[in-house]
Amino acid sequence: MRVLWVTNQPIAHLRKMLNLPISQSGGWMETSYASLKTSKGITLGIATIYNGSQILQECSDGNAFIAVPSKQSIGSYDPNDSYNLSQWAKVLEIFHPDIIHIWGTEYALSLCALKAHSGKIPSVVYIQGMLNQLANHYCDGIGLLDQMKYATLIDIKNNNLLWQQKNKFYKAAEREAQILNIANNVIVESDWCACNCHSIAPHCNVYHSYLPINPIFAKYNWNYKECEKHSIFTVAGGYPIKGHHMLMKAFAKVVKLYPDAKLYIPGASNLFATDLRSRLMKTTYDTYIYSIIKKHQLQDNIVLTGKLSPEQMAERISKCHVYVMPSSCENHSSSLIEAMIVGIPTISSYVGGISQYYKDGANGFFYRFNEPEVLASLIVRYFKxxxxxxxxxxxxxxxxxxxxxxxxxxxDFIDIYETILNRHRINN
Incomplete structure (x- = not known):
């Protein structure tokens, strides 16, 4: 069986081919590949776009890695462009897949890959995030006046103010609907996700599979005696969905009771930019968050870790006192799952498909996203x-x-692939 994976970022050997550093997102794809790469009877083709002029192909672990040329960035990729369609058609000719596995609906390259075969090849979509719901909750907790007050020149110039970002998600959700209806097969983790898929594509076939997690997180064990007391670790942010604005409001209340409290934030960040160029590049959201930090004088209580590898992430989580997942919308939250695997006590906003595996008062504590007072109280409860x-x-x-x-x-995946192929044979 030949399976073509279409990914929205380079993974595994593709990163080496394109000389790219590690990414903090998409770890489940890396984990899935590590598990499947030597499976008998299956050959994988991993394909994504890159800024180049010709198709690049290399072999590793007996699988094909294909870099598809693009004249456009991933954010502005046109799935109807004749050049883009022709390049994906060439990929299909080169690899000859029996089935196509689309990782996520977030970007237009997925739709382009599907359109390139005109429905002739059975396809399945792994849902990473539900775009229609992300759009619905994009600016939760940020009033229109604050969106205008903290608007930055770079966002104005790029037509990328918060309400414009929200509208872009709605447009992407229209594309998501096309992807689901063309593929007609989806892999989900939660009932919440399945319900959303059926609302968009009523006749799609739904398959359940739990999110794969990097086993490196199981090598680290949280220990109360060894953790840094009154420290908090959270998910990487950068845009409103991740809920850092609500977390900051809760953290301000915690710091009043515990002046030594620390909040560790992973990922690249321009939050504390000092030089002129970096300050000019600050987004509206960064500026808004910084206004909360400055108002409550939290600068000395926040630590920006920068990008972390999976092992560095696991180690940092194991050293903190509490983990908080503060998003306004999540499909499954790999970050929360990773923290639970390390064994740190966790708190999560009650959103999306989290309740499928997260039980309030048993393996963690829920709070409503727009209630930072409750979040602060739960953090303090763990501290005490x-x-x-x-x-x-x-x-x-x-x-x-x-x-x-x-x-x-x-x-899981091979069973799903075989079921889809059998259905395709029966129907054709």
């Missing part, structure tokens, strides 16, 4: 109660390790 922190952390670790590492990605 050693036994509670250890109990919740241990329960989360035990359940998630049992769930995630009992998964055989080989069996």
């Amino acid at each position: 109660d050693k036994e509670l922190a250890e109990k919740i952390g241990s329960c989360g670790k035990e359940e998630e390790r049992k769930l995630r590492f009992a998964i055989n990605v080989n069996t």
Whole structure:
């Protein structure tokens, strides 16, 4: 069986081919590839776009890695452009897939790859994020006056103010609907995601598979005695969906009670930019968050870690006291799952498909996204109660390790592929 993966970023050997550094997103694709790459009876082709003029192809682990040339950035990629369609048609000729596996609906290259074969090749979409719901919740907790007040020149120049970003997500959601209806097969983790898919593509076939997690997180174990007391780790941010504006409001309340509290934020950030060029590049969202930080004098309590590898992430999580997932919308939140696997006590906003595996009061605590007071109270509760922190952390670790590492990605995906191929043969 020949399976073509269409990814929205280079993974595995493709990063080496294109001389690119590690990415903090899409770790589940790397983990899935590591599990599937030597499976008997399956050959993978991994394809994504790059800024170049010709198709690049190399072989690694017996699988094909294909860099598809593009004259456009991934954000402005046109799925109806004749050049783009021709390049994906060439990829299909080169690899001859039996089935196409689309990783996510976020970018137009997925739609272009599907259009290139005119429905002749069976396809399945792995849902990474539901764009229609991301659009619905994009600016939650940020009033229109604040969106205008903190607008920056770079965002004005690029037509990228927060409400414009929200509208872009709505446009992307229209493309998402096309992708789901063409592929007509989706892989989801939660019932929440399945319901959203059926609302968009009522006749699509839904397959369930748990999100693959890098096993490196299971090599680290949170320990109350060894953790940095009153420290918090959170998900990488950069845009409103990740909820850092609400987290900052909650953190301000925590710092009043614990002046030594620290908040560790992973990922590239321009939040504390000092030089002129960096300040001019600050986004509206960064400026808004910084206004909250400055108002409550939190500058000395926040640590920007920069980009972290999976192992660095696991190590940093294991050293903190509490983990918070503050997003306004999430399909599954790999970051929360990774934290639970390490065993740190966690708190999560009650959003999206999280409740499929996260149980309030058992393996973590929920709060409503727009209630930072409750979030602050839960953080303080963990700080005060050693036994509670250890109990919740241990329960989360035990359940998630049992769930995630009992998964055989080989069996899950191959079974799904074979089911789709059999259906395709029957219907054609």
